[in-house]
Each structure stands twice: as C-alpha cells, then as structure tokens.
Amino acid sequence: MAAVTYTATAGERSLLPAIPAGLRAAAPVTLLLVLGFLAPLLTVAAYAFATPKSFDVFRSFTLANFSAVFDPSNTVWMSFAWSLAYAAATVALLAVIAYPIAYGLNRMFGKWSGLVGVLFVFPLFVSENVRLYGWVLFFIKNGVLDGGLKWLGFSGGPEVLYTPGAILFGMLYVYLPFMLFPMSLGIAMIPRDLVDAARDLGASRLMIWREIELPLAMPGILIGMLLTFVLGAGAIAESKILGGQSVITIAQDIEVAFTYAQNWPLGSALALLLVAIVSGLALYVLSKLDLDRILGKR
Amino acid sequence: METRSQIRARAFVKVWTAFVILAIYLPIICGALAGLSKGRYFGFPIRVFSTEWWGKTFASLEIQSLVQNSLLIAFIVTLVSVVFAFFGALAFARYDWRGRKLFQKAILLPVFFPQPVLGLALLLWFNALGINPSWQTAVVAHLVWIVPVVTLVIAIQVYSFDPTLEEAARDLGASRWFILREVTLPILWPGIWSGALFAFLLSWGNFPLSLYTAGVDSTIPKWLYSKMVAGYSPMVPALGTMSTLSAAAVLLVGGLAIALVRRRQADA
Numbered sequence: 001m002a003a004v005t006y007t008a009t010a011g012e013r014s015l016l017p018a019i020p021a022g023l024r025a026a027a028p029v030t031l032l033l034v035l036g037f038l039a040p041l042l043t044v045a046a047y048a049f050a051t052p053k054s055f056d057v058f059r060s061f062t063l064a065n066f067s068a069v070f071d072p073s074n075t076v077w078m079s080f081a082w083s084l085a086y087a088a089a090t091v092a093l094l095a096v097i098a099y100p101i102a103y104g105l106n107r108m109f110g111k112w113s114g115l116v117g118v119l120f121v122f123p124l125f126v127s128e129n130v131r132l133y134g135w136v137l138f139f140i141k142n143g144v145l146d147g148g149l150k151w152l153g154f155s156g157g158p159e160v161l162y163t164p165g166a167i168l169f170g171m172l173y174v175y176l177p178f179m180l181f182p183m184s185l186g187i188a189m190i191p192r193d194l195v196d197a198a199r200d201l202g203a204s205r206l207m208i209w210r211e212i213e214l215p216l217a218m219p220g221i222l223i224g225m226l227l228t229f230v231l232g233a234g235a236i237a238e239s240k241i242l243g244g245q246s247v248i249t250i251a252q253d254i255e256v257a258f259t260y261a262q263n264w265p266l267g268s269a270l271a272l273l274l275v276a277i278v279s280g281l282a283l284y285v286l287s288k289l290d291l292d293r294i295l296g297k298r
Numbered sequence: 299m300e301t302r303s304q305i306r307a308r309a310f311v312k313v314w315t316a317f318v319i320l321a322i323y324l325p326i327i328c329g330a331l332a333g334l335s336k337g338r339y340f341g342f343p344i345r346v347f348s349t350e351w352w353g354k355t356f357a358s359l360e361i362q363s364l365v366q367n368s369l370l371i372a373f374i375v376t377l378v379s380v381v382f383a384f385f386g387a388l389a390f391a392r393y394d395w396r397g398r399k400l401f402q403k404a405i406l407l408p409v410f411f412p413q414p415v416l417g418l419a420l421l422l423w424f425n426a427l428g429i430n431p432s433w434q435t436a437v438v439a440h441l442v443w444i445v446p447v448v449t450l451v452i453a454i455q456v457y458s459f460d461p462t463l464e465e466a467a468r469d470l471g472a473s474r475w476f477i478l479r480e481v482t483l484p485i486l487w488p489g490i491w492s493g494a495l496f497a498f499l500l501s502w503g504n505f506p507l508s509l510y511t512a513g514v515d516s517t518i519p520k521w522l523y524s525k526m527v528a529g530y531s532p533m534v535p536a537l538g539t540m541s542t543l544s545a546a547a548v549l550l551v552g553g554l555a556i557a558l559v560r561r562r563q564a565d566a
Contacts, residue, residue: 022395029386036442040423104311125499127519130538134325147342234412
C-alpha cells in the first residue's frame, strides 16, 4: 500500500514553506536517533583510535587497539568466532523450530491464533535474566529435573548446566520470538488463492512450499534471521547465567574492557568491529526489502 | 475435505506448538516454585511451601526503591515514546516524502543492534558529555531502543488509515488541531494503546540497557542479576515471579482495554 501524497494547505505553506509534513513528523525520532544512537556510535569509533588504556579521546590517534585485536597471541578472536558461530547456529535452528509455529499461527489455529501469539509475545516482557535463571533452577543439581528424576527413582538428571551447549539452548530460548513474529508476517504475505490454484493444477505439497510459499514468505523470514543473528552475535546474558563462563562471548569481552579492565579504547575497537559486521549485514538485508509491503499488507 | 497427510501435518504443528509453549513457560514456573519454597537453598521436590520469602520481599525497603525506579522509568519512557512514535509512525507510513525509505531503514537500526553494545556505547557517550549515569540516563537508553519498536507498532495501524478522511475534514474547513483530535487520533487509538503497552512492558523488563546506563540506581532486572551472580536468596525468584506476574496483569488489562477500543470503533 503506498502512502498518499500530503498536500499542505495555503496557511501551512506560508508558515512552514520548505519543510514537508513527513519530515516534520520524522523530526523528533530522527533527533533521538542522532543524539542517542549515532552520537554514541561515533564516540565508540573515536575511542577505538585513542591510545590504549587511556581516556584521550579525540586527542590521540593510533591503530594499536586494532593491532591488539588482530594479534595472534591474543585470544580475543576466539570470542568473535564463538559469538558468530552461536549466532549462525541460533538462526539455523530457530528457522526450523519457528516455521511450523508461524505456519500454524497463520493457517491452522484460527480463532486461537491471537491467544497463541500473546503466549509467545509475553516472554519478551520478562527480562531475559529472570527466564534464564529459571532454567538454572531447572537444570541445577537437586533442581527440578535432577531432583524430580531422583524422586521418581532414577539416578538423576544429566549435567548440562555451565556447558557450551547450555548457552546455545539459552539463546534459542531467548530469541525464539524474534524469529517467530517476522516469519509469521512473512507467511501472512502468501496469497491463499495462489496456493489453491497451484494445488488445483496438480502441484505437490513440497513443490507448492518450495516454489510459492517459501519465496513469498522470504522477506519476513529474512528479517527474522537477521534479527536473531544480530541479537545472537551480541548475546551476553546466556553465557553468564547458563554457561558459567565456559565460553566467553564477544559482548562479554567488550564489557570486561569497558568495566574491570578500564581499557575503553580496546573495548571500543572490539565493539566497532562487531558493529561493522552486524550493521553491514543489517544494511545489506534491509536494502533488499520493501517495508511498506511487509508491514502494510492487510 | 482433508487428506490424511494434511491431518497429520495439522496434528504435528499443534503438538509442536504446545511443546514449545510449555518449554517457554517451564523456567518461569520453576522460578515461581523456588520463590515459594521455605528453605534458604532450592531443592526439588519442594519439602515445605511457604510465603515467607514473598513476605520478606514485600517488606524490603531496598526492593521498594527498585520498584519505584522501575516504575518511574517505565512511565516516563511510555509517555515520551508514544508521543515520539506517533509522529514517527506518520512519517513512516502516512506521508510521502523524499527521505521516507531512508527513515524507515534508519529507524530499524537500533532494533537490529545488540543491546549490551548499545548500552556500553551510551555509557561512553554520557561520559564524554560529562553526564553521570543515573535512572535519567537509563530513560534515554530505553528510549533509543523502545521508540523505534513503538513506531513500528503504531505504523502498522497507520497503514490501515484512510488519508482521505483527513482531507475531507480539511475541505470542510476543520483546523489542523481539530483534525488531529477528532479524526486522526480516534482512528489510531488502538495502535497508540498497543504501542504504549509495548513501551511500558519492554522498559519494565529491560535488563541490558539498565545494567550499563543506570549508574548507581538500580532497577528490578538489574538487582536480580546482581543477586544471581553473587548471593542467591529465595527473594530472587520471588521478586522475579512478582515482576512477571505484574507484567502479565498489565498485559491482560491493557489487552482487554485495546480490544474494547477496537470493538467500540467497529460499532461506530
């Protein structure tokens, strides 16, 4: 659906001659993003080139922080590799986990789909540390799983807590809604009669899915994948709460540099590299999508 | 008529969805159980249930100040973000202007951004400006992330809005203020209320931004985290459960109110 041109009345034209209504309406949000998003990122960029372990922002210029990151004796690249691998695994697994649910929300649950949707939205409003801590209580020794199995006469639950697998599990758990809802919007974009027509013409179920449903739902699926990848690459709570620091993610390295180590320039260099990867990907995918179609489709 | 494979697919989707929903709420239930057990340390099956830790949590002055901080931040964030996002959504979906496509994409960037990194970047920026982090800076941090989300929520409502209604009112000689109050706002109310609900609940539950930008002030999620890492007491799951239940209550009441607004709009 295209937006309709807004024509200013004569009175408005004389008051605000050059500024179109859209720009005026966009001004508050734009101001917020410039001051609250762009400026902090520029500060990070400036710090990334400052003398290591100093606060000489804007007064020094050095590439020492980046060479420290790329120094092979430094293991910080491991954190990058872990974070990106976790993010990729989260995206792949969540795509499989969420697709049937997104499909059901659009095609099968009927009048229940509103309620099912709310059940999936609600966890977003509970902070992730509370939800992840619930899993600690579930998996911990003498916790719900272990204690429950013992009570039933088994020898106790497996020790999964504080392992790399537990971190992946936590990420799947926390980022599920971010995959599910864009995916569901994408599936809603598939015109039903197209599927019916293909079926009437004798297309198999698999063929309909591959040739019609998947390509038409792709914009939504891509947004979901992008969102989960980005959030997964910056994940920190999962490894701290469920992983017991068995793996150090890149966000945690950044946090340590900013807090305990008091090495803001190094932290900024790491953050800048992460932001470059993440926003490069985000801008590339977003440039391929028409948001009017995805959000405006009725 | 359904074929056997369609019936099987339907059954699979339903069972899978039910399983995932169960998994989503399982840890929340575990937390609720831990908060209601009498012992200092959690063990399952729970030997003695008691509301002792709930009572202690209610009585704690420290927790009262946390709740006040969280509420204050959430209310201010809701108010400001709804106003910003209302105009933002008009620019996003209603007006046709030259920078619109760019604006649409720019607004998504803070959402498509790891929140811990955003929090740390804001911390650096506040420091560069010479501002001491406190609950006020946490409000700003929440806004950077929540305003774009609320803009999207309201924009979805704006897409279903027929601009000719505004034009008709203008042709009939209505003033801009009158059109906003009598035409635009009533049509967009359901979207605005949904946006407000999102803003409040997202701020209430936010952890990563508050962690880095609230300075010495603490919010409920931030305090819970500090206790999870060091010094567990059953007050942690108890307060976590209370916070979750309050969010659920807000969602329920807000959701019903929005459903009511929509129904009244459909009747009118």
